[in-house]
Amino acid sequence: MRLRINPLLAKEFHQRMRTARAPIVITSYLCGMSILTFFLLYENVQGQLYLVQPTKSQQVFVLLSLLQMTVVAFLAPAFAAGSVSGERERKTLAVLLTTPVSPIGILLGKVLSSSALLVLLVVVTLPVYSLVFLFGGAVPQEVVSVLAFQLLTIVVISTICVLFSTIALRSTWSTVFSYGTVGLMMVVFGALGYGLKGLYEQNPIDLFTLSWSHFFYALNPLYVEAALEGAVSAEPSIWVTFVEFYAVAIVILLVPSLWRLRPQWFSWLPFWSRSTEKQYQ
Amino acid sequence: MILTQNLCKRYGRMAAVQDMNLSIAPGTVFGLVGENGAGKTTALSMLATLSTPTSGRAYIQGFEVTREPRAVRRCIGYMPDAFGVYDDLTVMEYLRFFADCYRVDRRLVKARADDLLERVRLADKRDTYVNALSRGMQQRLEIARCLMHDPAVLILDEPSSGLDPKSRLEMRTVLHGLRDMGKTVLISTHILNELAEVADEVGILRRGELVAVAAVQVMVQHSSAYRTIRIDGRFAPGELERVLAADRHVVDVHAADAGWNVLYAGTLAQQADLLTTLVQHGMAITQFSEQPTDIEQLFLRLSAIQEGM
Known part of the structure; x- marks a missing residue:
């Protein structure tokens, strides 16, 4: 049997990549990152006796990767938040649901297509990161793990946004929920972790507060990335908590999403009634 | 199938x-x-x-x-x-x-x-x-x-x-x-x-x-055999219904928008005769016109036919 690419993914690639917008976005982003990297490296070596300063170079690497994480995290909803609700608003969803493409296939195609450009943005910055190698401070494994974590975060955020887009019915609400979630991940969880850590430092015997602080830190992509880079002290398995938490969140959001797309799948539930079934297409 | x-x-x-x-x-x-x-x-x-x-x-x-x-x-x-x-x-x-x-x-x-x-x-x-x-x-x-x-x-x-x-x-x-x-x-x-x-x-x-x-x-x-006639005017209460009931081509009569819609199964000549009869009975007719057929009326016609069989 011939392997076939998800039709939605192929279609959206086609639609997105043939316009001038995609190369312009990628080129602009790459230029911006390159200029910033050059500036930071130049600042580091200026007035110094030695060109190679691993500690400062490490700081450049951390700063760049955190900046990139912030940018892609806040860009992800722009691509994903209107994916399914947009189909509904364009009135193309009903037809799609009468094809053999399953609701899971539709969601998968939407997640992959909406995260594709962001993945490309991250991948094209690899040569920029490699500049940091020239000055020492970061080892290839570190760069690979940071990159892998960034890709994972893109997929996680895109998935959550696509699911909100399925649940919320309207793109406006979906965008609100998506940016709210990104704000929660990037700002609120970090602030909670920081606040609880502060409380623990005032009362060092309160280990309960410390464990919650670690938990909230583990949900913050910036903190986990910094931990992978060794910029903050954290357990090496901090990313596992991140993966577990968001996997559970995605599974929880997946249920109402599938309900929206194919309510018939829930006919086995005792409270499900055919007379209250609505069409959300 | x-x-x-x-x-x-x-x-x-x-x-x-x-x-x-x-x-x-x-x-x-x-x-x-x-x-x-x-x-x-x-x-x-x-x-x-x-x-x-x-x-x-x-x-x-x-x-x-x-x-x-x-x-x-x-x-x-x-x-x-x-x-x-x-x-x-x-x-x-x-x-x-x-x-x-x-x-x-x-x-x-x-x-x-x-x-x-x-x-x-x-x-x-x-x-x-x-x-x-x-x-x-x-x-x-x-x-x-x-x-x-x-x-x-x-x-x-x-x-x-x-x-x-x-x-x-x-x-x-x-x-x-x-x-x-x-x-x-x-x-x-x-x-x-x-x-x-x-x-x-x-x-x-x-x-x-x-x-x-x-x-x-x-x-x-069926659709072409029956037509809807709109009748508006001034009549004594019940008089129009009485005259229409006497015409065997009238299938159904119902009031709508201060007038009457009549389902008629006769020819154009018989339709003209009906108008003459109404005028002869002293009714002041302001509208006597054929209306486009809609699905509801077609349904009524079919029901009437089925009931008559």
């Missing part, structure tokens, strides 16, 4: 479709006629596996829609009433996308798309962006899209709605072509005359109930 057995769809207390029993033989073009809100779209969406029947069964090509929805989806082409298109694809890309959704053999896609575009008269638009097509062209493209995986059954919900007369005519030609392809087609519409040249059979849906099924020619004959 489409078969429904006591098909029902309820939304709370409201019955959108009630006990629909329908049997459409392979290769038949069946028109489902009804006013807006009669339950046409609900019935079609159940057959297209988009909603679940509250009770009853529906089979398409022998597959039950709730138990074997995947198999049903493979053998139907569904065009919804309100549909959208992917604007930023060309016509060919649009068809190719849906062919991929149905996993049509890639070697067949181009030839099939070319053939279908020829049939729907869009062969010269294959590289045109979908958003550059007129509404009528987009609706014909939807028909081609429905046929891309060569389904045995087509379910078309108001395929001519929102079209200008020229586009309606073109759509009628396209629908006519479907009959030649040997497809089983279920078309919903609220305009009976639209089906006269296209459909083999017609079913009338009224408040969710399938009240009549007949060959399209029989329906059209």
Whole structure:
């Protein structure tokens, strides 16, 4: 049997990549990152006796990767938040649901297509990161793990946004929920972790507060990335908590999403009634 | 082949479709006629596996829609009433996308798309962006899209709605072509005359109930044998009804908008006689005119005929 690419993914690639917008976005982003990297490296070596300063170079690497994480995290909803609700608003969803493409296939195609450009943005910055190698401070494994974590975060955020887009019915609400979630991940969880850590430092015997602080830190992509880079002290398995938490969140959001797309799948539930079934297409 | 057995769809207390029993033989073009809100779209969406029947069964090509929805989806082409298109694809890309959704053999896609575009008269638009097509062209493209995986059954919900007369005519030609392809087609519409040249059979849906099924020619004959006359004027109470009751060609009389709608089965000459009679009885007639036939009236006529038999 011939392997076939998800039709939605192929279609959206086609639609997105043939316009001038995609190369312009990628080129602009790459230029911006390159200029910033050059500036930071130049600042580091200026007035110094030695060109190679691993500690400062490490700081450049951390700063760049955190900046990139912030940018892609806040860009992800722009691509994903209107994916399914947009189909509904364009009135193309009903037809799609009468094809053999399953609701899971539709969601998968939407997640992959909406995260594709962001993945490309991250991948094209690899040569920029490699500049940091020239000055020492970061080892290839570190760069690979940071990159892998960034890709994972893109997929996680895109998935959550696509699911909100399925649940919320309207793109406006979906965008609100998506940016709210990104704000929660990037700002609120970090602030909670920081606040609880502060409380623990005032009362060092309160280990309960410390464990919650670690938990909230583990949900913050910036903190986990910094931990992978060794910029903050954290357990090496901090990313596992991140993966577990968001996997559970995605599974929880997946249920109402599938309900929206194919309510018939829930006919086995005792409270499900055919007379209250609505069409959300 | 489409078969429904006591098909029902309820939304709370409201019955959108009630006990629909329908049997459409392979290769038949069946028109489902009804006013807006009669339950046409609900019935079609159940057959297209988009909603679940509250009770009853529906089979398409022998597959039950709730138990074997995947198999049903493979053998139907569904065009919804309100549909959208992917604007930023060309016509060919649009068809190719849906062919991929149905996993049509890639070697067949181009030839099939070319053939279908020829049939729907869009062969010269294959590289045109979908958003550059007129509404009528987009609706014909939807028909081609429905046929891309060569389904045995087509379910078309108001395929001519929102079209200008020229586009309606073109759509009628396209629908006519479907009959030649040997497809089983279920078309919903609220305009009976639209089906006269296209459909083999017609079913009338009224408040969710399938009240009549007949060959399209029989329906059209009934439709033309009866006419609705609008009478306005000043009459003594009960006088008009008394005079009308005496005319054996009057089938039904009902008050509407400060006047009367009369269902009349006579000829034009007999109609003129009726007007004379009314005037002779001293009635001040301000309007005596024939009104366009609507589905509700057709239903009343058929009911009257059935009751008289």
